[in-house]
Amino acid sequence: MKRSRFTEEQIIGVLREQEAGVAVTELCRRHGISSPTFYKWKAKYGGLGVSEARRLKSLEDENARLKRMLADTMLDNAALKDLLGKKVVTPAARRVAAAHLRAAYAMSERRACRVLGVDRSSVRYAATRPDDGALRDRLKALAQERRRFGYRRLHVLLRREGHAVNRKRVQRLYREEKLTVRQRGGRKRAMGTRAPIALPTTANQRWSLDFVADQLTDGRRFRILAVVDDCTRECLALVADTSLSGTRVARELDRLVAQRGRPTTIVSDNGTELTSNAILAWADRTGVGWHYIAPGKPQQNGFIEAFNGRLRDELLNETLFVSLPHTRATLEDWRRHYNQRRPHSSLGWLTPEAYADTLSSGAAGRGAALRQGSTPRPLATNDDNGSHHRRTLFSTG
Structure with missing residues (x-):
């Protein structure tokens, strides 16, 4: 105005x-x-x-x-x-x-x-950050190839390929490209008291067994026997078939013992196949201590349960199986990749085979240092909750 x-x-x-x-x-x-x-x-x-x-x-x-x-x-x-x-x-x-x-x-x-x-x-402010086009494209390609890998594991893979990049930069690009892995929901479980026991310190000291179920595209169900070394976290076997009896499990264990040697202890649940006469006879014949976890306590066999979760999340939920031969070939390829290429967070981002090599070459001190602080608490309990005693089962004819 x-x-x-x-x-x-x-x-x-x-x-x-x-x-x-x-x-x-x-x-x-x-x-x-x-x-x-x-x-x-x-x-x-x-x-x-x-x-x-x-x-x-x-x-x-x-x-x-x-x-x-x-x-x-x-x-x-x-x-x-x-x-x-x-x-x-x-x-x-x-x-x-x-x-x-x-x-x-x-x-x-x-x-x-x-x-x-x-x-x-x-x-x-005018940004002066260099162009991340090549790194961004490679990150998206790796995330598309391994869709259930997070940014930490993708960062390890990028460093292996020669990309001089730190974890925070990979995390920023990972978020900008919206590559975050969607968490699949699951029912809540009560957490009980966990009394830890000593972890295995050498290979073949303790194995874990469990079964995983899935189905083919035609609706037929099949089961997978998973065997894991609790120390090196190596997947020793993935055996798939429409049925897996105690006799078949004993035969697969004989094959693994011939390849790797005899374990000191094997940990499993109380499934009918694993408490059968065939398994008890195999344990008597080989002298392997068989530890059964307490009934209804899968957390006491935490190593194999964690492995089963990765197997289902990274392979079974991502793949359509058309036949048993196709299933066995896919499982074997994934097992080799898991042991030889996949970085494991609890092993200091080494692969299971690389960690096993450090133990076998006398670098147990380095292996223990890598595992300290990153290894999850052991989920098995004291001997009071489980049993090392072999059970006598009577055949019904």
Whole structure:
């Protein structure tokens, strides 16, 4: 609004001159104003004193200021409503939001930053980060190939390929590309008391056995016998068939013993195949101590249970099996990759075979250091909860 060159005192003085008998024409000529201006003054300030005129002027100024504040607030609210549903949390997103407010609402940079609550220096910042195109493409290719691997395991694979990149950079690219692995839900389980026992320190000291079930594309069910070395975390065997009896399990164990030597102890649950006469006879013949976990306590056989979870998550849930030969070939390929290529977090990101080599070459101290702090707590319990005693089962004929 254009400011008048006359003060309230001067305007009241002009009006009083007219009330004293001076003609309007003479007043306009004397003070250099037009007759419409005089009559506007008279309509606004007629009958008022100087103090009243000043108060009226201040009220008008305050009213105009409040109107401007209301208009600015309404504009800010409209701009913020336009940004609803958009995540404005990262510096890049804030720069985009500020540019949008300046373009859509004709705001200045200062006002846009005040509305968003950001610093102007962060909005003006120009990124100097090098291009990550090649690394980003390779990360997406690895994530597509191994869809159940997280950014830590993908980081190990990238370092193996020669990419000089740290974990936090891989994590940032992993999040930007929205490669996060979706967690599959599962029912909640009660957590009981766990009394840990000593972990195995050498290969073949303790094996774990368990079964995993799946089905072919034609609906036929099959089972997988999984055997794991609890020290090196190597997968020793994945045997698939429509049925696996105790005799078949004993035969597969004979084959493994011929390849690797005899274990000191084997841990398993109380399944019918593993408590059969065939398994008890095999344990008597070979002298292997067989430890049965407490019934209903799979957490006491935690190594094989953890392996079964990885097997199902990374292979069984991702693959359609068309026949038993196809299933056996796929399982063998995955077993070799698990032992030779897949980095294991509890082994200091070494592969199971690489960790076994460190033990066999006399680097047990290094292996223990790698495992310290990263190995999960052992889930097997003391001998009170399980049993090393062989059971005598009577054949029913």
